[in-house]
Structure formats: structure tokens, C-alpha cells
Amino acid sequence: MKIATGKVIGGKVVVEGDSFAEGSVVTVVARDDDEPFDVSPEDEKALLAAMVQADRGEVVSWEDLRERLRPVRD
Structure with a gap:
């Protein structure tokens, strides 16, 4: 994953x-x-570290997150 900065010029980024x-x-x-x-x-360092984790596949699926949050809601 990359982060980039740009400008819209002539309708294109x-x-x-x-x-x-x-x-x-x-x-x-x-x-x-x-x-x-x-x-x-x-914060920038933390964001970049989180992106590296995501690139390695160290993520939580929506289903797993929903199950983890369910006890908090109940």
C-alpha cells in the first residue's frame, strides 16, 4: 500500500x-x-505501521470484528 499526495490538474489527479x-x-x-x-x-508512524501489517495480511475480517463486538452490545 502506498500513500501519495497530488493535485487535480485538467480534471485528472x-x-x-x-x-x-x-x-x-x-x-x-x-x-x-x-x-x-x-x-x-x-500518528504518521502508527498509520504507516498499520499499513505494513495490513499488507502482511494481519487484518481482522468484518465477520470476526462483528463477533468480537457482539458481547459489548449485548
């Missing part, structure tokens, strides 16, 4: 830095001009 492989599936999250998205160095 132009990414800074390394490009993505042709056919890559991406999700674009846009913020409003007056809505900053800042994270602390610690």
Missing part, C-alpha cells in the same frame, strides 16, 4: 513522487480547501 502502476486501483480522499489534514509524526 497528478501524483507527486513515484507513479502508480498502470491499472492500479486507488482511493482518493479530498479535503475542502479550508479543512487541514495534519498528523503528528507519531
Whole structure:
């Protein structure tokens, strides 16, 4: 998984830095001009570590999560 920053130019997202492989599936999250998205160095480190875990397949399925949460709701 990669995180990239870019700008919309001519109706297309132009990414800074390394490009993505042709056919890559991406999700674009846009913020409003007056809505900053800042994270602390610690939060960025935690986010990147979580992405590495997900890439290794260390994830919880929706079904497992639902079962874990069920006792909390009951």
C-alpha cells in the first residue's frame, strides 16, 4: 500500500513522487480547501505501521470484528 499526495490538474489527479502502476486501483480522499489534514509524526508512524501489517495480511475480517463486538452490545 502506498500513500501519495497530488493535485487535480485538467480534471485528472497528478501524483507527486513515484507513479502508480498502470491499472492500479486507488482511493482518493479530498479535503475542502479550508479543512487541514495534519498528523503528528507519531500518528504518521502508527498509520504507516498499520499499513505494513495490513499488507502482511494481519487484518481482522468484518465477520470476526462483528463477533468480537457482539458481547459489548449485548
